[in-house]
Amino acid sequence: AEKQKAQFHAQIHEFNELCWDKCVDKPGAKIDSRTETCITNCVERFIDVSLLITNRFAQMLQKGGEMH
Amino acid sequence: AEKQKAQFHAQIHEFNELCWDKCVDKPGAKIDSRTETCITNCVERFIDVSLLITNRFAQMLQKGGEMH
Amino acid sequence: AEKQKAQFHAQIHEFNELCWDKCVDKPGAKIDSRTETCITNCVERFIDVSLLITNRFAQMLQKGGEMH
Amino acid sequence: AQELLTKMSEKCFKKCISKPGTSLDNSEQKCIAMCMDRYMDAWNLVSRTYSSRIQ
Amino acid sequence: AQELLTKMSEKCFKKCISKPGTSLDNSEQKCIAMCMDRYMDAWNLVSRTYSSRIQ
Amino acid sequence: AQELLTKMSEKCFKKCISKPGTSLDNSEQKCIAMCMDRYMDAWNLVSRTYSSRIQ
Structure with missing residues (x-):
């Protein structure tokens, strides 16, 4: 559970x-509603x-075998 | 002390x-004095x-309780 | 060998x-030949x-002694 | 909260300090305070959005 | 493959989603699929080039 | 010094190699050498400034 919490925070x-880089200029x-929606x-x-x-990666592995 | 040294170097x-990104074009x-000052x-x-x-974060925690 | 493999993948x-940032706009x-060459x-x-x-760093260390 | 503080410092420094001078002037300090509040708004919003999605 | 998937998601999100809307539209989904294929092409090419250089 | 070398390679590659060709030409090699010297100047300066601040 500790590990999961750390992973959640890292995400x-x-x-x-x-x-932030995409939405806040x-x-x-105050935070405006446009930024909030973004x-x-x-x-x-x-x-x-x-x-x-x-999902697409999983499908490719099943179909085509291993990468590299 | 080893750990502190590593932290210092990471900083x-x-x-x-x-x-470097901000000051060196x-x-x-030679390094010029303007770059040095920058x-x-x-x-x-x-x-x-x-x-x-x-400091401001510490104050907020004291006043408003925990973030999450 | 495990560690070497991990290092290889990190590289x-x-x-x-x-x-990718330099070559793919x-x-x-399909991947075109210009991107491939790049x-x-x-x-x-x-x-x-x-x-x-x-190599240049190693030479500097030999000549001038330690950094900082 | 260490990582939050580190990232906030970096992002807000980049937004608010275009030419670093010999001290933080008044407008830079205000910008940092506002940026910090907005960064935490964003963080809380991201956190709520992600939580409700994975439930 | 976790790191590959993470980096691919980031790079392709940046390339294909300029303004995030209320859902992924068709052209965004196609762009993501193409970007993913190209990212793996690049990864394989980088991997081959590096391997042949260090042998 | 491993991290210094890694970062220096990245930063100087970005500054000096705008279009990677079939070999490093003379002007690219000179640029890399200069960039490396400046990067270490900067590193030493940052290190001194930070040290004197935290004492």
Whole structure:
């Protein structure tokens, strides 16, 4: 459980860096709703992309055998 | 003491990357005084920023309870 | 041998990131020969640069004594 | 929280200090404080979004 | 293969998703699939080039 | 010194090799040598500045 928690936190940091760079231009006095939507979508779509890639990779391994 | 030394070196590498990217455009035949000043200020101000953030974070924790 | 294999893989990842950023602009339906040449040269030249730097560093240590 | 503080320092330094001077001036200090608040907003938002997705 | 998948996800997200919307649209999904194939081409090429150099 | 050499190789490759060719030409080699000297200047300067600050 400790290890899982550490992994969860590492993921948050990774997502946060990626989505901060993508969504926050100049930090303002409050977070505006556009930035909020961008961050939420950014996290959701990044998870989609990771799942898409992981599943497609698994299929390739099954079909074509090992890489390299 | 070994661990502290390793931490010190890791910091130097981190600062050096950050300030190299900020201050060195095209590396010349000698380091010029402008680049030298930029690097010194860059390290000093980065330490200021880290301290500012760390202190403010400690205050927030005391006032508002835990983050998560 | 396990450790060497891990190091080899870490190198591949490092080279791949560096050369991907340098050589791939928009990923197309196939890898074109220009991108292929760029990646091969990128890996080869990066190894050249690393060797040049490592050898020159070793010479400096011999001549001038220790750093810092 | 060490990693959060490290990343926040890096990101906010890059956003707020374009030319490092001989001290942190007033506007830079304000920018750092705002950047820090926004970074934690983002962190909390990312954390909530990710948590609700993996449940 | 974990690290390959992580890096590939990051690089391809950056290349293909310029404005994250409420779902992955069709052209984004195609871009991700292509990017993934190219990333693995590059990985194999880098791997071959490096191997032949260090032998 | 391993980490110093790794970072120096990366930073100087990025600064000096804009289009990797079939060999390192003369001007690239000179650029790498200069970049390396400047990188170590910077490293020593950072190291001195940081040391005097934390004492």
